[in-house]
Amino acid sequence: MKITYKTSGVDITSAGIFKSKIKPLVRRSFRKEVIADIGGFGSFFKLDKSKYKDPVLVSSSDGVGTKLAIAKLANKHDTVGIDAVAMNVNDILCTGAESLFFLDYIAFSKVKEEILVDVVKGINDGCIEAGCSLIGGETAQMPGMYKEGEYDIAGFCVGVAEKGKIITGDKIVSGDVVIGIASSGLHSNGYSLVKKVFGQAELKKMSGELLKPTRIYVKPILGLLRRYGAAVHGIAHITGGAFYDKISRILPKNINARIAKNSWKVPEIFRVIQSKGNIEDREMYHTLNMGIGLVLIVRRNSAGAIMKKLSGLKLKSWVIGQAIKGNKSVEII
Numbered sequence: 001m002k003i004t005y006k007t008s009g010v011d012i013t014s015a016g017i018f019k020s021k022i023k024p025l026v027r028r029s030f031r032k033e034v035i036a037d038i039g040g041f042g043s044f045f046k047l048d049k050s051k052y053k054d055p056v057l058v059s060s061s062d063g064v065g066t067k068l069a070i071a072k073l074a075n076k077h078d079t080v081g082i083d084a085v086a087m088n089v090n091d092i093l094c095t096g097a098e099s100l101f102f103l104d105y106i107a108f109s110k111v112k113e114e115i116l117v118d119v120v121k122g123i124n125d126g127c128i129e130a131g132c133s134l135i136g137g138e139t140a141q142m143p144g145m146y147k148e149g150e151y152d153i154a155g156f157c158v159g160v161a162e163k164g165k166i167i168t169g170d171k172i173v174s175g176d177v178v179i180g181i182a183s184s185g186l187h188s189n190g191y192s193l194v195k196k197v198f199g200q201a202e203l204k205k206m207s208g209e210l211l212k213p214t215r216i217y218v219k220p221i222l223g224l225l226r227r228y229g230a231a232v233h234g235i236a237h238i239t240g241g242a243f244y245d246k247i248s249r250i251l252p253k254n255i256n257a258r259i260a261k262n263s264w265k266v267p268e269i270f271r272v273i274q275s276k277g278n279i280e281d282r283e284m285y286h287t288l289n290m291g292i293g294l295v296l297i298v299r300r301n302s303a304g305a306i307m308k309k310l311s312g313l314k315l316k317s318w319v320i321g322q323a324i325k326g327n328k329s330v331e332i333i
Helices: 012-027 067-074 080-093 113-130 191-197 200-205 218-231 242-248 268-277 281-287 300-312
Strands: 055-063 098-108 133-141 151-162 177-182 232-237 255-259 292-298 317-325 330-332
Touching (some): 012 113, 067 151, 067 191, 067 200, 080 098, 080 218, 098 113, 098 218, 113 151, 113 218, 177 255, 177 300, 191 268, 218 292, 242 292, 242 330, 268 281, 281 330, 292 317, 300 317
Antiparallel strands (some): 055 151, 177 292, 255 317
8 A cells, every 4th residue: 555644644635624614713803903814824913003102012822731631531622722822811911911813733643623623613712802813823733643532732822012011020019919810710720730639530520610711811901901000010820830930920029929828718629629639738829820810919009999990890809918028939828
């Protein structure tokens, strides 16, 4: 038998059919700045410079990680695409940037076409929720690199911020208030720990909770920043490394963040994980978001108004700590 690309494991025809099916889905996320359809050698996005005095592009790249194993176990693939978007757009939001466009990368060996369509639908839904456009990407069939039915997702996002309004954390001072905004669940971090704690049957039973997509904070927080931007000194997306690593990243060298862990109600799923795995508090707060997906560090005299605005934007929030003099570290008490 003659060797062909198809007998080697790569089916170009099927890939072409898949791409034709996702085109109508993807167009739903197009902003007016998108000036070409997907499928070319490059994607085009015309920046509307009239909206900015001094625009700066902000970029991010991230993936979904081992949460994908839960999606495969539960045979539910329509939310992990949202996670891929959220991990990126929430990151650049921490600088005050608006997400403009998104590119995806999906790698697999052999996966049913309907699964891939569900994944892309989730990615596109996440883009719509974030207000950005899915304008291109790569679908890589890689026989031998993944087991049949397995796949990986990564995303790449570009946004824009006004140079004079970029949020870096450099304005954080002792006395500022730390506000925690509720997560929708585990989001997309800590799943290697979760898989270690629970067996396959338990993971499948809990998959409804474990596959809740990462909350996308972009539109409400951008709305908040338009009104209270000068009072927001720092924003941290609580992902890998959680409270200790992500909050310390934005602190000035002479400031600590003191977090009171009893200042909000930790969702039950985190307590179940901690109890079943006999996990110490520090490990939990260094791995999982514990119900807090985004942290704002704000001027004390504006905290009340900001929390009232967050409530109006349907985001639950708590004062979870304060900035104090220190050495760029996080204390959890």
